[in-house]
Amino acid sequence: MTDRAGIIVVDDEINIRNALVTVLSKQGYDVRGVGSGEEALEELTRCGAELVITDLKMPGVGGIEFIRRLKAAWPETEVVVMTAYGSIDTAVEAMRSGAYDYLTKPIDRERFPLVVTKALERRALANENKQLRDRLETRVRYDQMVGESEPMQRVYSLVEMVADSGVTVLLTGESGTGKELVARAIHHKSARADGPFVTLNCGALPENLFESELFGYEKGAFTGATTTKVGRFELADNGTLLLDEIGELSLKSQVDFLRVLETKEFRRLGGTKVIKVDARIVAATNRNLEEAVKQGDFREDLYYRLNVVPIRLPPLRERGEDIPLLAERFLREFSAQHHRDLKEISRDVMRLMRLYAWPGNIRQLRNLMERLVITVKEPAIQPEHLPEEIQASQEHARTMVVTLGTSLNDIEREAIRRTLAEVVNHREKAAKLLGISLRALQYKIKEYGIRE
Structure with a gap:
């Protein structure tokens, strides 16, 4: 990981706490262990965290009350609770209070890292969507142009x-x-x-x-x-x-x-x-x-x-970096119009949409987002919710249709953009696929103003 995710483990049993801190540290996370809810709140105030893993039975502030205080002050922080096998009802109450998932003690060594990974992915996705919304507020220009x-x-x-x-x-x-x-x-x-x-x-x-x-x-x-x-x-x-x-x-x-x-x-x-x-x-x-x-x-x-x-006016396939902004804009518009909860767009969905050619351009994207707002019941839009032609776009990602008369610069720019989308913006892989050096690719990205 380039930026290590911050995790706080909260448990008054020092042996369990230290064991979890050790396991997570070996996986590359920035982990801090504390013995109570009060200490965890102080640690969050001091330097924050992407994820808190907490026991529900602790001295002082109880687990449910701790979660409520945490989510009130840091709603973006994900919470995973630990509870005894016979206390599942308490875990369910914790999830109603804002926890993402729960683990039963003794901790399942196979399930533990999966739950942590999914919680952090959810946190990252929520953060990406927030950044998109923030960018959208400043990028809606000229009478709703995005x-x-x-x-x-x-x-x-x-x-x-x-x-x-x-x-x-x-x-x-x-x-x-x-x-x-x-x-x-x-x-x-x-x-x-x-x-x-x-x-x-x-x-x-x-x-x-x-x-x-x-x-x-x-x-x-x-x-x-x-x-x-x-x-x-x-x-x-x-x-x-x-x-x-x-x-x-x-x-x-x-x-x-x-x-x-x-x-x-x-x-x-x-x-x-x-x-x-x-x-x-x-x-x-x-x-x-x-x-x-x-x-x-x-x-x-x-x-x-x-x-x-x-x-x-450029077709949508020539401005792939605008697709996340447009999709978010339409998602918000139709969620409000149809009185639906605002959904998130998963990374895989965004990747497929950037690879797709969009023959109907912005109008087609707008209609798709309205359809997804109405038909998707889950909190996040996943690849299986997309039409088959968009799901299949990855299979055609290496094919480029070039219109006669398109400038060489536009062709090169589109080839770089599509390659970056294919490898999820991994520049080293993109440079290798394009047959150029990483330095040359970085220069081209800057020259063409490609946003990743």
Whole structure:
């Protein structure tokens, strides 16, 4: 062990106490032995401990009262109680008071180290989850965006730079990567933050409805137009208009929109009055618009008007170090929403989730965490609770799919990240698998900003 776990053994029988201290010391733990609950509380106040192993029958403060005081002051410290074989009811009462497990005297030499290991693993897992929650409090940025990976730092930087400029922004990225959140972040960090944020999903509208949704219509403009309707573009005046799935627009709709994008003027359907609007345009797409231009499916002039400042949203597989933060965030959100106890995520689960490719990106992870909150009854989420495709991700961990055009730096960074995840951040093993020196690996980790 690099950092030796601190254990306090509490027993007024000196022979038992010394024997347990000796056994645990040989296993590499930092062990201190005391003869009473009062001494143990003093020792905890002085230097703390990850685990307390205590007898229940002691002079002075009784075992149950000792546990209650301990858990009140140091709730994160795990407790294992020792009791005589005929006093199991007392051990159960101790567990209700906060003890993790119990051992019967005489101590079973085979079970003893297993109980100690599991108690310390539980303590470590709780500590890791607390650290995740603490990091999460400081890492939720820009209107609920979560992430501290290097790809997300680039996104944050671009959001900062463009927010107040008023230029048109084109958000690209796979479905489920959070493009609307980025659009909202740009809006909320701009001078238009007090204005409206309006969205229009271009992919959900047939061609004949796009114009009326975007520009609105006057009463009597067509059969069924019994009232005047204000369009999304007008509603976004002095604010931001997000045109989602812009790549799905028909060529005719592209022409209509291009004209308005250039002049910021339009007429409602059936109207004669020219309406001028000051709306910031943010467009989003999961299509490759450059390729669509080459194929004649998207107008080149509109593409260049939209692509003033492009921001690419990285897929979740490129920002694996953000998965623990995102998972914790969604776990807390859905636990509160469904009134369930907050569960912990085991190390093995986190490892499998970091190895998985997440074709549905953040949306898929969010849906999974809601499912786990509802279906898992145990206090910690384990690998068997995960869908089969995620459980099987370890079998495919050494396979990387590289998209044509991906930079060599991005490929190298992803190879290092996945290798570290595979060996649970054991740098020496990772360096050996990658065929480079440990020093070179350490340099690359720092260069690419990889968080372990």
